[in-house]
Amino acid sequence: MSVQGAMQAAWPARGGGPDVIVVGERPIPQPAAGQVLIRTHYAGVNRHDVNQRARGSGPKGSTDILGLEVSGAIAEIGADVTGLRAGDEVCALVDGGGYAQWVVADAALVMPRPAALDMREAAALPEALFTCWFNVVQLGRLQRGDWLLVHGGTSGVGSITLQVARALGAKTIATAGSPAKCEAARAFGADVAIDYRTQDFVAEVASATAGRGVDVILDMVGGAYAERNLAALAMDGRILHLASGATPVWSAPLRLIMEKRAIVTGSLLRPLDIGSKAMIAAALKTRVWPLLGTEIRPRIDSVLPLHEAGAAHARMESSEHIGKILLDCRSE
């Protein structure tokens, strides 16, 4: 039996502000081999979606429906899928299409809803956990006892990363943009929270680490912190960039890189090949799933109905949120 017909979905009519988002009818997608169809309960809102909307287009070959992560119930199983059944409550990383009542997902990127989390919390996991694990653990090789600096410690990715890093035995420092956000960062597990509007994070990092610096920096700010990140880094430290930000050019004296053997790198999650994503999913299920609900719990900033996707984007762009912004896709 296959689910067919039309569904509500959200996509950008063209490039522009939050008001270019259209909520309208689209055909329910069909799962290909290796995929499942999920009846979406909640979709996570990510900076990636905001950028895609601003440009008006996503990657070639992908749906123009926004959204990279969902929670929901499996509605239909494609060919060659084992270990998943219709009715399973899951969350998933998807290649677009999340802002919709139904969405297809690669079975390898579908994970069970953690027993201790509800469907809203489950929708807040995939992007943050895949991003954190790939960058901080795989590329950044964060070790027990290392110091981690997270810029933007109250974002969806930042708040989860602080908790994961702490659970892995790292010591954590977060920057945030207000006293309230610093308090939230400490609640997420930051050993030190720095208000970047009033404090010099290089000096605060030096003070917190007795002059040693941090081993790993997770950066969503972009080129603006290039030289200061190097100054805050320990010998052999790694800087992971997730976004170009407002300063898209990275620029700093080469001597600072050579003196510390700094590794300056970064990644984009969406274009990562499915094999690598499947390996991350497998690692998350083994290493992080047992900690969800106890040591790690996503924080929900707000839940808006699907037809208010534009308002959800406006809230993300205001940078007033703490934690995850979700869309409720159940009741359109």
Add this chain to the structure above:
Amino acid sequence: MSVQGAMQAAWPARGGGPDVIVVGERPIPQPAAGQVLIRTHYAGVNRHDVNQRARGSGPKGSTDILGLEVSGAIAEIGADVTGLRAGDEVCALVDGGGYAQWVVADAALVMPRPAALDMREAAALPEALFTCWFNVVQLGRLQRGDWLLVHGGTSGVGSITLQVARALGAKTIATAGSPAKCEAARAFGADVAIDYRTQDFVAEVASATAGRGVDVILDMVGGAYAERNLAALAMDGRILHLASGATPVWSAPLRLIMEKRAIVTGSLLRPLDIGSKAMIAAALKTRVWPLLGTEIRPRIDSVLPLHEAGAAHARMESSEHIGKILLDCRSE
């Protein structure tokens, strides 16, 4: 019995051009525990020496006598040294002091003269091999089948690196500044040699690698190639910087780093801790020493007497040399 008295040595009287180098008398150094005293036969001339002379000072706590590598015969053994004997013909990485008739070396950084190489060739090994191994193999993780791009393929480091990389099963591309130097680079084992004065290395790399790019870049040019190096890089490629060069600021769009998950890094050999240097020495003795004289042989550009150290520096600064410039320290 200990060697005492005065020796001839060369050091910069102040910062400046090649003419600031003084050749005069200094006391013969005494080996501390864990060190040996070497009667220097030949000392290698490195870009580091030229920079130290230009500044007029070296690292704090080190001798002001120039020179980071020598060949010679062990004259005296310090306390707690095993496995080395007076009379052994060796080469060594030293922490300054190479431009002299005698020099002390940490025993862990002393390696036997390879049977198939003479004393001149042995003096051309330490800096190039330590630099190549640490950067290209350890930090750069060059694998069999990888593509390596070496900027400055006819320098001391470049010419050895091409041979080592080829012996490890990598494919190699070199840039060089003239048709004669390109021919020399091919003789060192470069699969492709690019004349950077007349050719666009990004286009040539794309052509040689069928659009894939190179996995590792060894760069002595500095910031000038920042964006072009990224363009020439394969996915997950590594860029290793050895020198700031004429463009000491590295600057490129962050998006290029994230899209390729490029690793931008670099190192300085001299300040590396002795434990890490000893590990490199151990790896070189196991992995590279058996290949010396067959698959890997250093090329000597020229040999000048110690009292012409200034002329040796002038030759290095002319960039006309191909291979290693040496000082003969036997007969002052």
